[in-house]
Amino acid sequence: MENKEVCLARLHQWFDIEGWSTEERVNKVVNSRLQIAYTRWRNTLHTTYKKLVEEGISPREVCPKVDLSMAKWQAACDFIEDEKFQVKKNKVVLWRDTHISKKNEGQFVNSVAQSLHDIMIVKKSQPVNEDEEPPSEEAILESTLDRRSQYIKGMRHGAEVVRGRQSSSYMVANTELKEKLEEQRIALDEQKKEMEACKEQHSQEIDALKAQMAKMEKLLHTIIG
Structure with a gap:
């Protein structure tokens, strides 16, 4: 102080x-x-x-x-x-802890922080193939947030610092969190479009195959008489 x-x-x-x-x-x-x-x-x-x-x-x-x-x-x-600084937490849990309001019964500081945390949990719980390694905590954070100047956006390092009034780090993070959430939303929309495109292409290929088989059956019936 x-x-x-x-x-x-x-x-x-x-x-x-x-x-x-x-x-x-x-x-x-x-x-x-x-x-x-x-x-x-x-x-x-x-x-x-x-x-x-x-x-x-x-x-x-x-x-x-x-x-x-x-x-x-x-x-x-x-x-x-200092031992408090050296203690390492689960990185997703650490990110959550630094975006929780202690004055509001442990609620997230805003809806953007809540949404980003939900995205991290989804990525962490996604199944992987047997020959693949599950994504690390840091990889999940990097893909959901961003890396800047050797540290990850939205992550505080070290021991908890006592502050007066409202924590200013919460206000500073709002704009960056909103921008990153929008990027995540756009990326998810693109993935959905790609999946729909693949589904449509697959459906067209099946329809074409069915039409070809129908023609072959009609031709066989004509030949056999």
Whole structure:
């Protein structure tokens, strides 16, 4: 909360935002933009941390960002190495948990989030052939949502962050979720059209075969007399 107040104070010094302190809508927009910046920065640090580990470098021995002090990088390492951050959930369940309103008896934050979750569950339950591997949790998320900047849209990483008022991440996700849901709807419509086309073609082929057999039978009757 203290860091948030510092950011708000600096923004107030640099920019003259009309209605900041009097209009709830403006306040929510500012909170949303701060949340976006924070989430992207945190994910960037996490990606950098993992890359150093993969390269055999101890993350705590080198600060990878020129605009980040060693003390702040050490604090980021503490956060990343915390047991709460390290716990891995089922990714579909994790996505669901981050789109549930705690103030509304566990309901989804909006109908779009509910629809996307339903699509994930359908994809997860679809049967596969014996020689095929079932889709992974990450593959289901990628096909339903999108991948951007090394992380999946709509997914928060790390421990739960306590926020004041309404969670701004919910508001930020609305537009992207609606766009992705529309893409999924269009894709499903295309699949339905392809299935109908195949069904129609198959029906025409059967009709043609029946007509050909009828002609052959008529010809045989003529020959036999």
